[in-house]
Every structure is written in structure tokens, then in C-alpha cells.
Amino acid sequence: MKVALLAILGLFLGALGGAALGIGAGLAWVEIAQTTSFEGYSGMLVFLTFMPLGAAIGGAGGAALFAVLAMRDDAIAIERAPAAEPARSQD
Template sequence: MKIALLALLGLALGALGGAALGIGAGLAWVEIFKTTSFEGYSGMLVFFTFMPLGAAIGGIGCALLFAILAIRDAEIAIERKPVHGRDR
């Protein structure tokens, strides 16, 4: 259950972050390649192409990252067992 909840949290956070980065990348694309703004073409390019791509890539990537971290958390020993050896 913990893995699924962390994966959903990663999906939500990654989608928000990816969408923001997608908008930034789209605005950079428009400025670098001098995309025409005729009838809002550059705005539609940014918000209908770059933002959804960024949200999808960020959401999937962050969900996988959070799921992997949750799976590995079960393997990490939280408490160290005392070593049985000579007492000083």
C-alpha cells in the first residue's frame, strides 16, 4: 500500500513539475526558433504540445522514482542489530 501511495504522490508531483518545465521549454523553443505568433500559434504550441509532454514525462518518471525508493526502503535495515563480540 505504501508503494502505491508513494507512486501516486510521485505521479502528481511529477506531473506538476513536468508541466512547469514543459512550459519553460516551450517558451524557450518559441524564442530560439522564432516561431510565428500568427493567431496564437506559438501559445498553442507551448500549451498543447510542450506542457502535456512535460507533464507525462515528469509524472511517469517521478512515479517510477518514488516507487523504486519505496521498494528499496523495505530492504534498508532501519535498526542495527548488536554485534556479538568481545565486551571491553
């Protein structure tokens, strides 16, 4: 259950981060490639192409990363042996 919840959290955070990076990459592409802004073409390119692609890639990557970290934590975690009861004094 812990792995699934962390994978969903990774999906959410990865999608947010990927969308932000996609917008940044799209804006850079528009400037570098000198894309026309006629009737908002450059905005549609950024927000309908780069942002969804970034969100999809970031979501998949974030979910995979968080799931691997959660599974690895279970494998590495070492349980402590229960502490021995203190010796009782004989009265």
C-alpha cells in the same frame, strides 16, 4: 500499500514539475526557433504540445522514482530486536 501511495504522490508531483519544465522548454523553443505568434500559434504550441509532453514524462519519472525509493526503503530497513526485559530484583 506504501509503495502504491508513494507512486501516486510521485506521479502527481512529477506531473506538476514536468508541466512547469515543459512550459519553460516550450517558451525557450518559441524564442529560439522564432515561431510565429499569428493567431496565438506559439501559445498553442507551448500549452498543447510541450506542457502535456512534460507532464507525461515528469509523471512517469516521478512515479518510477518514488516507487523505487519506497521499495528500496523496505529492503534496507533493519528491524530492531525487542529490548530485553530489565532484571527483577529478588526481595
